[in-house]
Each structure stands twice: as C-alpha cells, then as structure tokens.
Amino acid sequence: MTPPFIAGTTDKEDVRRARKWLKKPEEWYDQSVVQNFEKGFADWNGSECAVSLMGGRVALSAVIEALGLEAGDEVIIPGYTCVVVPNSFHYAGVKVVYADIELDTYGPDVEAFASAVTDRTSAILIHHLYGLVCRDYEALLDLADQHNLYVIEDCTHATGAKYRGERVGNLGDAAIYSSEHSKCFSTVQGGIAVTNDNRIAEGLRKYAEEAVFPRGRRVERLLHTFILDYYTQSDPQRWWWRELYQFRYGEEKLISTTDLEKRGEKPPHYGQRMPAPLADIGLGQLEKLESYNRRRRQNAGSWTTWCNENGYRSPTIIQDSEPVWLRYPVIVDPEEKKDVSWTRGELGVDAGVWFRTNIHPVEQAVDGCPRADEAVSRCINLPTLMK
Numbered sequence: 001m002t003p004p005f006i007a008g009t010t011d012k013e014d015v016r017r018a019r020k021w022l023k024k025p026e027e028w029y030d031q032s033v034v035q036n037f038e039k040g041f042a043d044w045n046g047s048e049c050a051v052s053l054m055g056g057r058v059a060l061s062a063v064i065e066a067l068g069l070e071a072g073d074e075v076i077i078p079g080y081t082c083v084v085v086p087n088s089f090h091y092a093g094v095k096v097v098y099a100d101i102e103l104d105t106y107g108p109d110v111e112a113f114a115s116a117v118t119d120r121t122s123a124i125l126i127h128h129l130y131g132l133v134c135r136d137y138e139a140l141l142d143l144a145d146q147h148n149l150y151v152i153e154d155c156t157h158a159t160g161a162k163y164r165g166e167r168v169g170n171l172g173d174a175a176i177y178s179s180e181h182s183k184c185f186s187t188v189q190g191g192i193a194v195t196n197d198n199r200i201a202e203g204l205r206k207y208a209e210e211a212v213f214p215r216g217r218r219v220e221r222l223l224h225t226f227i228l229d230y231y232t233q234s235d236p237q238r239w240w241w242r243e244l245y246q247f248r249y250g251e252e253k254l255i256s257t258t259d260l261e262k263r264g265e266k267p268p269h270y271g272q273r274m275p276a277p278l279a280d281i282g283l284g285q286l287e288k289l290e291s292y293n294r295r296r297r298q299n300a301g302s303w304t305t306w307c308n309e310n311g312y313r314s315p316t317i318i319q320d321s322e323p324v325w326l327r328y329p330v331i332v333d334p335e336e337k338k339d340v341s342w343t344r345g346e347l348g349v350d351a352g353v354w355f356r357t358n359i360h361p362v363e364q365a366v367d368g369c370p371r372a373d374e375a376v377s378r379c380i381n382l383p384t385l386m387k
C-alpha cells in the first residue's frame with residue numbers, strides 16, 4: 001500500500017497553468033501579474049503591503065534592509081532554525097545572537113530572549129514553527145515593546161495560521177512567508193515579505209524594484225521543476241519526466257540551499273524577485289490554501305489521538321490560536337529519530353526529520369540552548385496532507 005500522505009499542495013490545474021506559461025516567455029516579466037499576486041496575498045493575509053521575491057530568505061533580506069538594520073546591530077533569533085535565516089542577517093553585517101526555544105510549540109522562549117537583550121539589540125526574530133502559533137507570542141511582543149526592538153516574524157511554516165482571529169505575521173513590524181515546495185503552498189521557490197507600516201512598506205517596495213528577475217532559462221527551469229514536482233508526488237509512474245529533466249538540466253532536482261549558502265556565503269543571483277509565471281501560480285495556490293490548511297488540521301487531529309493513545313506528548317495549541325500544521329512535530333526517543341523507518345510500518349507514513357542540527361542543515365551547534373538541542377535529537381515530524 002502506498003502511504004496516503006503527500007507533501008505537496010499542487011494539482012492538475014496548477015500544472016496546466018505552468019504549461020500555459022511555458023508557451024509565452026514574452027510575458028514572463030509582466031509586472032501587472034506580479035502586482036496582482038502581491039495584492040492578492042496582502043488581502044488574503046490581512047496585511048497592508050506584500051512583496052514577492054525568490055525565497056523566504058530573500059524576503060528576509062528585504063525586511064532587514066527596509067528596517068535599516070546594519071553592521072553594529074544585533075538580532076536575537078531562535079537557536080533552532082534554518083541556516084538561510086542567520087545568513088540573511090550575516091549578508092547585511094548584522095550580528096546574530098541565538099537564544100533558546102520552548103518545547104510546547106518549538107517557538108522562542110521569552111525568558112531566554114529577554115536574557116539575550118543587550119544595548120546593541122535592534123530586533124528579534126520569532127517563528128511559528130511547523131505551523132504552530134508560538135507559545136510566548138504576546139510576551140515576546142511585550143518584550144520588544146519594552147526595549148524598543150523590531151519584531152520580525154518568520155511565518156514560513158505558518159501561512160494562514162491565526163491568533164485571535166487574525167493571521168500571524170501582522171502583529172510584529174514585518175513578516176516573511178515561503179512558497180518553497182515543502183511549505184504551506186508552492187511556487188517551487190519563492191517568498192513574500194509583508195508589513196502594515198508605511199515606511200517599512202516603502203523599503204520593501206524599493207528592495208523589490210531594485211531586484212532583478214531570474215533570467216529566461218531559470219524561469220523555464222523553475223516551471224519544469226514545478227511540473228516535475230507534481231508528477232513525483234502524484235504520478236510516479238511518469239518516471240520519464242525525471243529522466244528528461246535530468247537530461248536537460250544535468251541535475252535531478254533544484255537544490256533549495258546551495259553549498260555556498262551552507263558555508264554562509266551569498267550565492268550569485270541571490271536577491272531576485274518573483275517573475276510573472278510563479279506569481280500567477282501563487283495566485284492559483286492561494287485560492288486553495290484554505291482548503292489545504294483545513295485538511296492539515298483534520299489530519300493533525302488524528303495524530304493527536306495517536307499521541308494520546310501511545311504516550312507521546314502532543315504539541316500545544318495556544319489559547320485563541322488556530323495552527324496550520326505544516327507538519328506535526330512529535331518528541332521521540334533519540335534512537336527513534338536516528339532511524340525513522342519504523343514510522344512507515346507503524347503509522348503508514350514516512351516521518352520527516354527537518355532539524356538534525358540546530359542550524360539546519362548545517363552541522364553547527366549553538367551554545368546555551370538545551371531545549372533546542374533536545375528538539376534536535378528528539379523531534380520528528382509527521383506529514384499532514386492527504387491525497
């Protein structure tokens with residue numbers, strides 16, 4: 001039996017969209033399509049301004065620039081994150097200080113963050129990991145208020161999650177989202193930065209206007225990758241697609257974090273904006289996002305039942321929040337994380353192991369983050385989307 005869970009959010013209609021765009025390269029840089037998507041996302045998210053770029057990491061770079069963070073500034077971020085997050089700060093010369101997380105929602109621990117504040121701290125970055133609204137959300141906003149710090153929300157796992165009826169990403173100064181294919185919705189690669197502040201919005205728009213679009217061959221490859229992704233998940237019998245792709249591009253797939261980025265260096269062509277075909281696919285995805293998120297919530301409910309019946313601690317849904325459950329995180333024995341093949345037999349799904357290190361996927365330990373270390377050795381995640 002093939003597992004009933006899939007990772008992706010794309011369907012045949014999206015593939016038709018991608019094919020349609022492949023046929024009209026002369027419209028790949030049509031700005032009105034991009035603006036439609038940005039307006040659509042901002043409206044959907046309840047935000048004043050959204051700009052679309054080639055990755056959540058690039059969206060973060062745009063936010064850093066719009067906030068005017070620079071050398072001499074410090075930012076506090078969770079010691080349980082993706083390497084591309086500290087990278088965006090490093091590229092701008094901003095010093096990154098890691099602070100611990102809590103294990104209820106894998107979010108920033110407010111006490112750890114408070115202890116890390118210095119005279120040089122200008123901002124904190126908080127995240128809503130696995131689509132869970134972070135436990136100390138309000139306390140972190142208060143902390144930032146007290147010390148006059150910017151709050152950047154990493155919503156790359158939590159597009160659509162709500163707190164007190166509003167989508168996350170609207171309570172801080174700016175937020176980033178990702179449409180990389182393993183996230184809540186897919187344009188293969190892509191990211192969005194949002195804000196409700198006019199001055200920051202101006203900075204974001206300036207960043208996007210000065211950014212270049214990916215070149216034609218890259219756009220074509222992104223579209224082919226999008227189609228390949230769909231067939232890989234939904235119709236693996238079409239193996240010839242992979243062969244054709246490999247023949248054409250010399251690689252099996254598109255790598256989202258390059259070796260240069262793993263070494264902390266800025267890759268060439270970093271900082272591009274989203275071209276029309278991806279923006280249009282994003283707009284189509286947006287229409288379906290709510291229904292995908294609904295399915296994720298339902299499936300998360302079954303995992304909670306499974307946790308309760310089998311003595312695993314289920315994650316915490318904080319009061320007045322509505323998570324989106326990009327994945328369902330579970331704490332297991334370190335041995336059970338080292339080799340997760342048991343989940344296939346026991347649960348009928350392949351578990352994900354997204355953070356084998358504190359600064360995924362780089363082998364880098366962080367000091368003074370014992371709970372993050374525990375999550376690294378013990379947290380696996382279960383898929384939440386059914387075919």
Ligand SMILES: *Cc1c(COP(=O)(O)O)cnc(C)c1O
Pocket residue numbers: 054055056057058081082084085127154156157177178179180189190191256
């Ligand atoms: C994926 C991810 C990002 C970056 O998003 P990209 O679109 O891949 O650049 C940032 N933070 C976290 C926690 C992520 O998982």
